[in-house]
Amino acid sequence: RSAMSELSSRMSTTPLAAPALALAAGIAYGRYAPSWPGVAVCGAAVIAAAVYLCLPFFLRPGTRKSRLLYSQRNALWLLAIPAFLLLGILAISSTDSTGPDEVSAQYATGVVTDATSATDGDRLVVKVEALISDMGRKQSVRPLKVLVRTGVCDAQTGDKIMFRLNASPVNDNDIPDPGYAEFLYARGIDYTSSTLASKIKVTGRDSSLRFKALEWRYRAVSLIWSTPLDRDTKAFLSAFLTGDKESLSPGTRERFAAAGIAHILALSGLHVGIILLLLGWLLMPLDLAGARTLRFVLMGAGILLFALFTGLGPSVVRASVMAVCMLGGWMLQRPGSTLNSLCLAACLILFFDPRALFDAGFQLSFLCTLTILTLARTLPVTKDNRLLMRIISALAIPCAIFLVTWPLTAWHFHSVPLLFLPLNLVLLPLLPLFMSCALLYLALYAAGIPFSWLGALVEKGYHIIDGSAGAIASLDSAQVSLYPHWLIPVSAILAALCLFYWLPTRSRRAGIVSLTTMLGVLVAAIALPDNTPPDSLAIPCLYDRMEIRHTRSGETRAHLLRDGSATMLRLPETSILYLDTRLPYSPAVPDMKADILIVGKNCDSHPDSVLRRITPSRLILAPGLYPNQADRWREAAARAALTLHTLADSPYTIPL
Numbered sequence: 001r002s003a004m005s006e007l008s009s010r011m012s013t014t015p016l017a018a019p020a021l022a023l024a025a026g027i028a029y030g031r032y033a034p035s036w037p038g039v040a041v042c043g044a045a046v047i048a049a050a051v052y053l054c055l056p057f058f059l060r061p062g063t064r065k066s067r068l069l070y071s072q073r074n075a076l077w078l079l080a081i082p083a084f085l086l087l088g089i090l091a092i093s094s095t096d097s098t099g100p101d102e103v104s105a106q107y108a109t110g111v112v113t114d115a116t117s118a119t120d121g122d123r124l125v126v127k128v129e130a131l132i133s134d135m136g137r138k139q140s141v142r143p144l145k146v147l148v149r150t151g152v153c154d155a156q157t158g159d160k161i162m163f164r165l166n167a168s169p170v171n172d173n174d175i176p177d178p179g180y181a182e183f184l185y186a187r188g189i190d191y192t193s194s195t196l197a198s199k200i201k202v203t204g205r206d207s208s209l210r211f212k213a214l215e216w217r218y219r220a221v222s223l224i225w226s227t228p229l230d231r232d233t234k235a236f237l238s239a240f241l242t243g244d245k246e247s248l249s250p251g252t253r254e255r256f257a258a259a260g261i262a263h264i265l266a267l268s269g270l271h272v273g274i275i276l277l278l279l280g281w282l283l284m285p286l287d288l289a290g291a292r293t294l295r296f297v298l299m300g301a302g303i304l305l306f307a308l309f310t311g312l313g314p315s316v317v318r319a320s321v322m323a324v325c326m327l328g329g330w331m332l333q334r335p336g337s338t339l340n341s342l343c344l345a346a347c348l349i350l351f352f353d354p355r356a357l358f359d360a361g362f363q364l365s366f367l368c369t370l371t372i373l374t375l376a377r378t379l380p381v382t383k384d385n386r387l388l389m390r391i392i393s394a395l396a397i398p399c400a401i402f403l404v405t406w407p408l409t410a411w412h413f414h415s416v417p418l419l420f421l422p423l424n425l426v427l428l429p430l431l432p433l434f435m436s437c438a439l440l441y442l443a444l445y446a447a448g449i450p451f452s453w454l455g456a457l458v459e460k461g462y463h464i465i466d467g468s469a470g471a472i473a474s475l476d477s478a479q480v481s482l483y484p485h486w487l488i489p490v491s492a493i494l495a496a497l498c499l500f501y502w503l504p505t506r507s508r509r510a511g512i513v514s515l516t517t518m519l520g521v522l523v524a525a526i527a528l529p530d531n532t533p534p535d536s537l538a539i540p541c542l543y544d545r546m547e548i549r550h551t552r553s554g555e556t557r558a559h560l561l562r563d564g565s566a567t568m569l570r571l572p573e574t575s576i577l578y579l580d581t582r583l584p585y586s587p588a589v590p591d592m593k594a595d596i597l598i599v600g601k602n603c604d605s606h607p608d609s610v611l612r613r614i615t616p617s618r619l620i621l622a623p624g625l626y627p628n629q630a631d632r633w634r635e636a637a638a639r640a641a642l643t644l645h646t647l648a649d650s651p652y653t654i655p656l
Contacts, residue, residue, distance in 0.1 A: 016340050016343035016344050016347060017339065017340070017343050018080065018081050019080040019081065019083075019084040019343070019347060020084075020343040020344075020346045020347050020350075021497075022080070022081045022082070022083075022084035022085040022088065023084040023085070023087060023088045023091075023346075023347060023350050023351070024088065024346070024350060024357055025085060025088065026084065026085040026086060026087060026088020026089045026090075026091075026092075027088040027089070027091060027092045027350060027354045027357050028088075028357065029085075029088070029089060030088060030089035030090070030091075030092040030093050031092050031358075084347075087351075088350070088354065091350070091351065091354040092354045092355070094354075095188065095354055095355055106131050106132060106133055106164075106165050107131070107132040107133075107162055107163065107164055107165060108126070108128045108130065108131050108132065108146070108162070108163060108165040109128070109129055109130045109132065109160070109161070109162045109203070110126040110127050110128040110129050110130075110146075110160070110161065111126070111127050111129070111158070111159070111160055111161075111206050112124050112125065112126055112155050112156065112157055112158065112159045112160075112161060113125050113126070113127050113145070113157065114157055115155060115156050115157045116246055117152075117246065121149060121150055121151045121152060121197075122149075122150050122151065122152055122153050122155075122197075123147065123148070123149060123150075124147070124148040124150065124153075124155055124161075124200075125145055125146075125147055125148075125187070125189060126145065126146050126148055126161065126163070127143055127144075127145055128141065128143065128144050128145070128146055128165070129141075129143060131165070132162070144190055144191065145187070145188045145189045145190065145191075146165070146167055146189065146190075146191045146192065146193050147170075147184060147189050147191070147192045147193070148163065148192075148193050148194075148195050148200075149192065149193070149194045149195070150194075150195045150196065150197050150200060151196065151197035152197060153197040153200050154202060155200055155202055156218075157211065157214055157218075158205060158206045158211030158214060158215065159202045159204070159205060159206070160202070160203045160204040160205060160206060161200055161201060161202050161203060162200075162201050162203050163193075163195050163199055163200040163201070164195050164196070164199035164200075165193055165195070166193050166194055166195065167191040167192065167193045168191065168192060168193070169190060169191060170184050170185070170189060170190055170191060170192055179412070179414075182358065183360075185355060185358060186355050186356065186358040186359035186360075186362075187355070187359070188353070188355050209308060210308055210312070213305065213308035213309045214308075214309075214311065216309055217242050217243075217244070217309050217310065217311070220241070220242050220309075220442075221238050221242055221244050223442060223445070223446055224237050224238050224241070224242075224442065225238070226445075227441075227442070227445055227455065228450075228452075228455065229455055229458070229459050230459060231247075232249070232252065232462070232463075232466070233458065233459045233462045233463075234247070235247040235248050235249070235252070236248070236252070236265075236462050236466075237438055237442075237458075237462075239265045240264065240265065240435070240438070241271075241435070241438060241439070241442075242309070242310065243266070243267045243310040243311055243313065243316075245265060248265065252466065253265070254473065255466065255469040255470045255473045256469050257413070257415065257417065257479075258415075258417055258469070258472065258473035258478045258479045259417065259419070259420070259423050259468070259469035259470075259472040259473050259478065260417035260419065260420025260421075260423065260424060260472075261420075261423055261424060261427060261465075261469060264427070264431065266313070266315065266361065267310050267313055267315065267316050268315040268316070268319065268365060269315065269318070269319035269322075269365075269369065270428075270431060270432075271306075271310075271316070271319075271435070272303060272306065272307075272316060272319035272320055272323055273319070273323075273432075274431075274432050274435050274436070275302065275303065275306050276299060276303060276323050277432070278436070278439070279298070279299045279302045279303075280295075280299060283295045283298055283299060286298070292331075293331055296327045296328075296330055296331040297331070299327055300323070300324045300327045300328070303320050303323050303324060303327075304320060304324065306320070307320040313361060314349055314356050314359060314361050314362035314365055314366075315361055315362075315365035317345060317348070317349055318342070318345040318346070318349065318365055318366060318369065319345075320345075321341060321344055321345035321348060322338065322341040322342060322345055322369075325340075325341035325344060326338075326341065338373050339370075339373055342366065342369055342370065342373065345366075346366060349362065360408070360412040360413075363408055363412075363493075364405055364408055364409070364412075367404055367405055367408065367493070367496065368401050368404075368405060370496075370500060371397070371400050371401050371404050371405075371496070371500075372397055372401070374500045374503055375393070375396060375397055375400050375503075376393065376397075377503075378503045379392065379393060379396075394425065395421075395425070398420065398421055398424050398425070399421065402420060404492070404496045407484060407488050407489040407491075407492035407493075407521070408489050408492070408493070410482035410483070410484050410488075410489075411484055411486070411488070411489040414481055414482060414483055415479050415480070415481055415482070416479060416480055416482055417478065417479045418477055418478065418479060418480060419472050419475065419477065419478050419479075422472070423468055423469065423472060426468075427465065427468075434458070434461050437454060437457060437458055437461070438458050440454065441454045441455050441458055481553075481555075483531040483532040483533070484531065485529065485531060486531075488521060491517060491520050491521045492521050494517050495514065495517035495518045495520070495521050498514035498517050499514045499518070501514070502514045533551050533556065534551070534655055535551055535552050535553070535573075535655065535656040536551045536653055536654065536655050536656055537549070537550055537551075537571070537573075537574065537653070537654050537656055538551070538651060538652065538653045539598070539620065539647060539651060539652040539653075540647075540651045541623050541647045541648060541650070541651050545560060545561075545563070546560070546561040546563065546578055546580070546598065546600065546622060547559065547560055547561070548561065548569055548576060550571055551656075552572075552656070561576075561578040561598075562578075562580075563580050563600065563602070564580055564581055564602055565578075565580060565581055566578070566579050566580070566581055566583065566592065567580075568592065568594065573656045574595045574596060574656070575593075575594045575595050575596070576594055576595070576596045576597075576598065577592060577594035577596070577597050577598065577614060577616070578598045578600065578622075579597060579598065579599055579600060579603045579605075579610065580599075580600030580601070580602045580603055580622075581600075581602055581603060582603065582604055582605050583603070583605040583609075583610050583613065583614075592613065592614055593613075593614055593615055594614055594616055595616060595617050595618065596616055596617070596618045596619075596620060597610075597611075597614050597616035597618070597619050597620065598620045598621075598622055599619070599620070599621055599622060599625070599633055600622045600624075600625075601622065601624040601625050601626070601629070607632050607633050607635075607636030607637075608636050608639070608640075611636055611637075611640050611642070616642065617642065617643065618642065618643045618644075618645070619633065619637045619642045619643070619644050619645070620644075620645050620646075620647060620652055621633055621634075621644070621645070621646045621647065621648070622647055623647045623648040624648075625648075630646070
């Protein structure tokens, strides 16, 4: 068959492939085109490649009737491409917040959609529904999400709250990692607010099904933490079974990432597949009793409840939609298309949440699944070589996923694991058994039957996984730090899509486009400069805390200095003293000389005596100083010929 007849056949079996790509392209264009004209150039290049692929069909002589028949047969998806492209542009435009750029001296009401605890307080993601002025006047707004930084408070996910809103737009100046602004954007968060815990009042509880499911999740996490397992095992089970990663230690995250198995900490299609398998076993009596349709309906309902239970993450929604489509095909006794199910999941997620396209989990989940589906359909499996093909696929699929996804991994996480294959080959086949044992142990424990030997087995299994990850992570060649140019992941995605089109069709033109794009990725990786941030020291203008951001070898660390005290921070390049109290003069006080002195509002010592004792080379005035207090420090800095900077005017940044 010709390339175009092959394309026509595949479009009739996967009609959602083209609309899904058009929807994603429209969302990307709608976000970047207004601020960066280069998007139009990239779009023109993609359209030129598509025209080049389809050119043989439209230039073939004597095929007017066949072209008309082709257009009639595929008119639906041909019309869907521009329609979904426009829909994507409109969808991403509708997510732009219409709230004011700076909201102060107002209260807001909304629902807490996520609540986490940190060392310096709680973080609440609030979906704001209305603003309330100081005069009590209520103003309805288009729903917007605000990240509220506060102290320890009683608000939990699903609570309706009223709180003091001091909102400012998300930007790179008030967050420690520049990539965190993109992370917040993908989560739909446009504003941050620093609010005292005393200014947050819980007014009710959202009773929707989503938050009811999250309540079941919290009960499951509480059940895990009530078991006699050790703390690390309970933290791992909370993440592995429920998606609650709040209790995972930073060391565990780093070890799993370096060993290339961080994906098991995130709920994905693996978990959905295991849940589907367990539900199939449990509901097998219905099939034997002749109620096969009821069995499939209950399995689909269980999968959807699991998606709600885990918070509707992109990877879980993707796997759940594919599983429900597969169950629907079995129930109706009709052949299904896994690729079409994948495209349906993408359309549903992007339609309801267009910003999910820019989420790392969404991108990696769909790209990995597409790689698996394409490779599985390409391998020549027969009755004679089935075992050999399984062995080849076990080796080829992880390597193919790595080759396709490493640019995205480097772009989002700035680190690429190199020794990912050994542990994945051993671990992935055993994870269903480990998950089944963990679920059985928890079910028995909840029923009052504590099988200590089963708990010890689960505990031993986790420590083997963690120990193996630690052994691989300790090797110098375990991972490499990369800061690629943004063109590299974009080009890599386009190259992967061209390759996935070429593998089934084996079209010469598709091969040329795929090879050209891959060569472009290679040239871009060599020629384009990387985005490694320079070594620097940054002090943002924050009124609720004092934070020092130290960037070295591409890694940024945030150091929180304690208010109301004299805190010394010694870095390899410099030393910093944050003075937010009276300078102690006791002989027992150690040497407090520093290169940089930061003066807080609670420092009431005499400026000249402080400068004589500390002998700094730079003086920085923290935001919140009283005007007469700041004037005295400016005069003292002028007398001592010091470099002076006021954080209230602008953040402070110096190269190291």
